[in-house]
Amino acid sequence: MQIVDHGRVSVGCHVANGWTVVEATGEMDIFTSPMIRAAIIKLLQDGHRHFVLDLCPTAFLDSMGLGMIVAITKRIQAHQGSLRIACADQRLLHIFSLGGLRKSYAFHDSVDEATREVPRHNGLGRWPRPRD
Known part of the structure; x- marks a missing residue:
């Protein structure tokens, strides 16, 4: 299901194994981040609780995009x-490292890997402390 369709970004979502997978295609920047944030807030209001943010098709992520991810978290x-975050792109992962957030999130190379296990209650109970 397409939830945002704009020239610089499109956001779609589907449910897989109890996870709401939010796929951001394009750029996640100062212009597009508010649209993505609003879409995820709407999904929360609709009752979705467990998310995989699929950054695999994301071409660009800046500090505003990173800030938006923290805000939705x-x-x-x-x-x-x-x-959980699906991302194998070393350029994007480096941005999380620069922001000091690389160890705070569960990263997976693909959506299939991220959704392999069903969600557990309150998977962010320890956030933002770094993962072991």
Whole structure:
């Protein structure tokens, strides 16, 4: 299901094994981040709690995009939800490292890997402390 379709970004979502997979295709920047954030907040309001943010098709991520991910993480945590990130692109992963967030999230190389296990209750209970 397509939830945002704009020239610089499109966001779609589907459910897989109890996870709401949000796929961001294009750029995640100062212009597009508010649209992505609003789409995820709407999904939370509709009852979705456990998310995989699929950054595999994301071409660009800047500090505003990273800030938006932190903001939605806080929202998801407030709803006792979970967030995993699917991303194998070393350029994008480096941005998380520069922001000091590489160890704070569960990263997976693909959506299939991220959704292999069903969500556990309150998967963000320890966030933002680094993962072991």
